[in-house]
Amino acid sequence: MYCQNHDDVGCGTCMAIDHRLCKDIFYLPEFLQINTCNTATREIQQKLDLVAKALTEHQEKFKRERERLLQSKTATLKNIKNFRKEINDRLDELEKNTVSDIEDKCKAFINETEESIRILETSKSSVKSARDKLASTGDNKLQNFVNIKKGKNIAGNAAKSVKASQLQTPFKDIDFTADHRLASLLEEINVFGKLEQMKVMRSENVGTVNICKNESLLQVKGSTQCSVKVRSDNRVCKIISACTLVDGTIILSNQYNKKLKRLDSSTYTVIDYCHLPGEPWQVCSINKQQAAVSLQAKREVQFISLSSKMALTNKMKTGFECRGLSYADGNLYISDYCLSVYTYSLSGEKLKQFSKDQSGQKLFSDIRSLAVSEDGSNIYVADRNNGLIILDNNGTVVGRFNGSQLEGAKGCYLTGRGSLLVCGCDSDNVLQFRLNGNLIGEVVKFDDIFASYQAICCNQQMSKMIIGTDRNEIEVYDLI
Template identity: 30%
Template sequence: MASSGVVGNTSEETFDMLCSACKEQNINKEAEKYCVDCRDYYCSECLKLHSTLPALKGHKLLGKEAGQSGQLLMVPTERCERHDFKTVDMFCQNHDQIGCGTCIAVDHRTCQDVFYIPEFLKSRANVIPEFLQRMKNIENKFKEFLKTFSDEIDDLKANKQREIETINTFAKKLEDKIKEAQRDAISKVEERYNKIMTKINRDIDNIKREQETFETTKSFIESTVMNNSQAFVAMKLNGNKIATTEAASDVIAKIKLGRRVHFTLDPKFEEISKERMCLGYVNIMPYSFEYKRAADIKLNSDTKSCGVNGSCVLPDGSILFADRSNKNLKLVDGFALTVIDHHDLKTKPWDVCCLDDKEVGVCLDNENKVKIFKVDQKLFYKYELSFSFSCRGISYCDNTLYISDSKSIYMCSLDGSILKTFASNFTSSSIYNIFVSKQSNSIFVSDGSIGKGVICLSSEGNISQIISNEIKWPHGFATAYDGKVFACGFWSDNVILLNEKGEFENVVIGKGLSSPQALCFNCQNGFLYIPKNDNDSVLIFELE
């Protein structure tokens, strides 16, 4: 028989398995059992001691062959915490739960598919490898995640550097332009200064010449004063010279001095210098918004819940809301989100848009009018334009007003003259709002017809895109960055993003808007304002 090892012992017998405890004492004794928990072999004598110790009584004992034959891998060693640390060696397939024999007897006595775990695994050799492979797959996924996110950091750093370089390049161009303008201004100052200096120096030279002539004549006459007769002759001979010099002095005395060079800043640059300069806007693509809070825009004089049909953001960041329910315009501070002024219209407004020079236009569909207001911390009524059609949607681009009724779009000058009309072949009398892209001159139309959505027209009025699957019953529009456009859906309760050609890009807000009818976007702080329908609050979302 093969010995399990050379042992210093008086016994000459050899055994297949030696008692681990005896072996430690150089005693050569044959093992009877293998303890799974101790991972040791025990002879019959040591086994008695092992069985009497309370801490070892619950250990799993197997035949001595288990330690070598590989049977150990099929024997559970986990103890049950519910039942005196019995071995967890049973499996209920019906409930996919494991437990000790007592657990199975108590909790799964009616279950049909209950197995002793070692026996269960004999016929399902792939269970453990598959689980190990599953863990390996998870491990590989996390390694891939770490690599992907690490690569993302590298790409983000490169992206950051590119954007900073873009800013620096633009700032350098701006700096070069300013320096060029500075050189031109200095050159003009120098030119004007040199002209004045040339004239003054010419006058000084003339004065010196006249002075020299006078001094020569004066010296000659003074040299003859000892002889009155000669002095009289000298006086008469040089009288004309003295008279000429005297006349020259009168002319010189009339020369006006005090001219100074003065530089006047161009009003456009003076206006820029008063305000905080902004090179551009920082945004994260694709657009992602986070809800911030709601702001109350109800006035004490309002008799109904606010129902905003149109809104726009002014250059100073303030916001104008056209409250159809209460027949007024509300001017809201874009940062404090408080109403700072309002104007009672006496009739229901529909849409509103920003014009140039701090002006806004608001459509009054029931009166066939567009009223123009100047906005400077307050609303100042200026004038109104009257038309033969009901004024609903309004937009402004390149000194031209675009106004729609329910079925057509009219291009108008600022004095109300109609320049061009787009016929109603693109909608069935259901236009709500319109928007014109300054980048592409595309015209966006919110069509309330069943099955229609946002219609994008070319500058000639031809249909280029129809977006109907991603938005239902669209209403308001708002300009985004890079010529892109936001549109809100009343039925779909969402906000979508379209590019300047009218192509759908993505849904930026997908729920919780309470049937929006208007929205506006502040490019300065990345805030999107969406009034709640028939409510007094405006939802505020911030660009992440």
């Protein structure tokens, strides 16, 4: 049977079921007697060939995708293993530090105890000698008188030794109380980290998709203030820059007190700090062993070792006042006060310098901070007078924002999720931008208009936003 309405063939049963409402149904031999077939066999064959080719191509595509996914799985599992090793190494380091502390304290207590034993032993020996002399004097009144007087002095000194030793009691002991924050954290989490399913950009689609699914406006639900002042600070703590280290801790650039301060990632209290030879500006992470900070007046970049205690290592002289500083793709990106952004190798070789736009106009006026994409393709410059300026790695301006919503651009921070945060000192806010410079919206409006807000970064989980002030404290915002 043939259904002319649907241009389909089938047996009588199929027609009765699937085409019962169709009017133009014919017995196929009769239909062919009065109609000729208009569709050539060659044309149908070509369609079938094209469809077969498309099916094969898509099948191969999904096979390649399966292989890529398996490779991705292998790489991800390797990363988990490496992360576990880092945790083990850190735990070994914590154990070593704890054991070392115990050894040092125990050694001090033992030395103190042994000194008391030595003093008492000396007194005991003197008392025994005095008693023996008294017992052996006999009838010699002169010698007996001398021994009695000496014995009296020895007994007095020995009594003082006993009294002094009594004042040292109760005896010291060493006990260990575990830091329950670690155990609490382990109880709270079920996995090592967040597993995200990401869309892979195909080469044929690159440039057509520029909005990340995580680019929606960040929301804050509250904030806390944490003091970052330490006993040796002589001046107010003006936090001018902040960055997140590989281990999750936060490092702050304390300008007036010439220090870098390292914060615990959960309590945001100062756990370590180091003195600098000059006032610092922007600080950035290079890897898990090293960070760097720009020293404007010293005209240099100072490198910092990130062991259990931060320590100054080598430095890089630039010949200009260093302000903005960022690290990406093996290079350092450094800005001067108001003229240029430079690219340097870690060995100190100047690679590039960007000062003017395509029309020959000056790009910058008052550079406050830099942020650079992980592959070094885009450079984000926060300029207090000119707002946000985005350059590619050839110095071409690819984006700008200098609207009234952003006044006095200072700190900038790439979230790693397809957006950029910029702190407006004069507009008293934090704005969120897409990577092309388009404004997403205002994340937070600060209440204290008299405070200076400049430093900005987020924790690794993007659940906290840290803002530095000039009031001896930082503000930690909870992000939704």
